[in-house]
Structure formats: C-alpha cells, structure tokens
Amino acid sequence: MATQTAVQRRQLDAVAYNAFLRDCPTQKLLDRISDKWVSLVLVALAGGSQRYSELLRTMPGVSQKMLTQTLRSLERDGLVSRRVTASVPVRVDYELTELGTTLLPVMRAIKDWAECYIEDVDAARERYDSQVNASV
C-alpha cells in the first residue's frame, strides 16, 4: 500500500478543494461579477439596451478586445442578449436578459455596502500603513 507522505496528502487535499471551489456557486458568481468590465457593462445596460459602439464610448477605458470578450461571456451565460440588425452598416444591440436583470439587486447590495463603509476601510488602511512606517 502506498504510504502517503504529508506532502502528497496535502496536494491531494488541494486538488479536491480546488474541485470543490470550481463547483461552488458562490465562487462561480464571484468570478463572474468580479471581472473588471462585467460589473461596468451590467451597470451600463441597466438603463436599457446599448449598441456596441455606445458601450465603447460609455466606458472609455475598455479595449475592443476586452469589451467583445466581456459581452460574449455575458451572452454565453445568458445574462445579456445580442441582437443583430442586418443593415448597412451592421447594427448590434446588447440588452440585459431577464436573468441578467435579477443580478442588479445584488450589484446594488455591493454598491450600498461600499458607499457606506469604504471610508472605514480607507481609514483602517491609512492607520495600518502609518503604523508600519512608524515601526521602521
């Protein structure tokens, strides 16, 4: 029988734990909304549908690559719908789906906490940093 070393044992545990995390709904959702551009697209579309180029202008920091990639992943996950109008030139509108809309209250909860407590976090951070500097 293969006697496991402590190292081997820990590695197996890690693999199992990682598998668990991949399947954990909360982790999945966090992965999704924590993406830098996802939350911004969600907010941008909260007010109604927008065209690709409108989004590009609404979010001046995003590259085409990132915007496309973000929209694709959101479409794939059923959170955003993509509607192509075959005119010349082409017109593409993006809109929140019903499922995507249910996410807005969650985003709002995050926003509310942030606006209420982020000052405390910043203050704590300054305190911490000044202590570290003082001790040097």
Added chain:
Amino acid sequence: MATQTAVQRRQLDAVAYNAFLRDCPTQKLLDRISDKWVSLVLVALAGGSQRYSELLRTMPGVSQKMLTQTLRSLERDGLVSRRVTASVPVRVDYELTELGTTLLPVMRAIKDWAECYIEDVDAARERYDSQVNASV
C-alpha cells in the same frame, strides 16, 4: 496648440476613466471580495476566530504565502483582527472585526443569488456552447 489626434484623445479618456474606476467604491469592494481567498477566509471566520494553522487546514488549497497575504490585506483594511499570544510556540488568532462582520450579509446576497440562479447560467452556457459547436 497641440491638436489632438483621435488616438491621443482616447488614451486620455482611458486614463481619466481608469482613475475614476480606482476611486469608485463599488470597484474597490469588488476588487476586495473577488479575490479567490478573501471570500473563503471571510466565511471561515464567520463562525468565530481561528488560528493560522486552523485556517490552513480549513482551506486545503491555499498556500502559506497566499493565506498570509490574504490575512494581511484583510487586517490592513480593518476587516479582520490579528491577536498574538506570546506563548511558546506562538499563537495567532484571527477574527472578523465589527466592520468585517457587516460584510457577511453582502456575501449572503451573493450566495443566495448564486444558489438560486447558477443553474440557469450553467444551462445557458451549455446551450450557447452547443450552438457554437453545431455551427462548425
């Protein structure tokens, strides 16, 4: 007068937008809680204080480096407190601060949405992927 090219203009916009994002409370909070290990530490400590080694065992996938780094950042932000007992060997306990505790309802909102809707997301994803494959 320096006439700006469209490229220069876009770059300035991007810089300004990035600055805005860095200061946006919601983005800050998302950055914080989206960290892979932060949410797990938060949940682990929701049940009460734990020692460093306990956390290491609670989360078998985390490296010492990452755990320490995560705990430090949470301590810095005033979300977790660190108490050292100068015995031999040393004992260090980590605990949610009051501020850290206020974050739990937000985590719960995320968890609730995830548990309610993640199946829909997964289903949408499969639908999307099968369409893509079919079209090839």
Added chain:
DNA sequence: CAGTATCCCTCATGATACTG
C-alpha cells in the same frame, strides 16, 4: 507555530493592426 524569501511560470490584459 507562524510566518519569510525566492524562483518560476502561466495567464490575463492591453496596444496595434487588419477585415467582413
């Protein structure tokens, strides 16, 4: 026990240029 220090490597992002 509770960390540091170091190396390494992948993966995500972004800039740029091109296209149906």
Added chain:
DNA sequence: CAGTATCATGAGGGATACTG
C-alpha cells in the same frame, strides 16, 4: 460598424525551502 488576429508585458499565484 462591429468585430478578429497577433504580439508583448507584467502581475499574480504556486512550489519549495528557510527562520525567529
């Protein structure tokens, strides 16, 4: 207009080994 393709970079994360 709404993308795709390609390349370069650099920051984050892990494995490992060492320490007060």
